[in-house]
Amino acid sequence: MFTGAWFTLFGAGVLCWCAAEVRTRRELRRSGVSCLARVLPDPDGQAAAADHPDTSPVLGFQVEGHGEVVTRPRGWTSVRRTPMFAVDTLVPVSYDPARPTVVAVDGVGQLRSDAFWLLLGLAFAACGVLLLLGFFR
Numbered sequence: 304m305f306t307g308a309w310f311t312l313f314g315a316g317v318l319c320w321c322a323a324e325v326r327t328r329r330e331l332r333r334s335g336v337s338c339l340a341r342v343l344p345d346p347d348g349q350a351a352a353a354d355h356p357d358t359s360p361v362l363g364f365q366v367e368g369h370g371e372v373v374t375r376p377r378g379w380t381s382v383r384r385t386p387m388f389a390v391d392t393l394v395p396v397s398y399d400p401a402r403p404t405v406v407a408v409d410g411v412g413q414l415r416s417d418a419f420w421l422l423l424g425l426a427f428a429a430c431g432v433l434l435l436l437g438f439f440r
Contacts, residue, residue, distance in 0.1 A: 307434030314428025321420045327377050331407040335397035340364035340406070342388045343373060360388045362396060366403040374404040387411070 340362035359375040366372050376396065388394055395409040 304435065304438045307431045307438055310427050310431030310434060312431070314424045314426070314431055317420060317424030317427065321417060321424060324377060325417060327405070328407040328413075331377070331397045331399060331405065332409060335407070336400050337395060337397050337409065338364050339393045340396045342390055342392045342394060344390050360394070360408075362394070362406060362408075364396065364398075366398070366400075369403050372398075372403045372406075374406055376406045376408045 341364065343361045343363045345361055361373060361375060363371055363373045394411075396406050397409055398407075399405045
């Protein structure tokens, strides 16, 4: 019973997280401020990349009233382990003017990554429900 409940809760958590990330990116692209951001070198360096590779680019851009903002974009949880953008590349982004560290990269298809996390969450939730049904029969 514990395993079924854990699988169900984990799957539901992944689904909620995925839906929240997609919603945030859509809102930023619809009502956020557009600008160009420069891809910066990762401040954690290569030692951290060997231990836990984070493929989301570090972006830097100017925001009036805030100066230079350095952040990572939302919803960039890819199964790729190679960076998509080279350092010093300019990429179009949308950001929330009230919270400029909340950024979404424009023009980059993330459908495959979103579908992966959606299917993973659905699979865990479905397995959990089946385990719970088997326990209560």
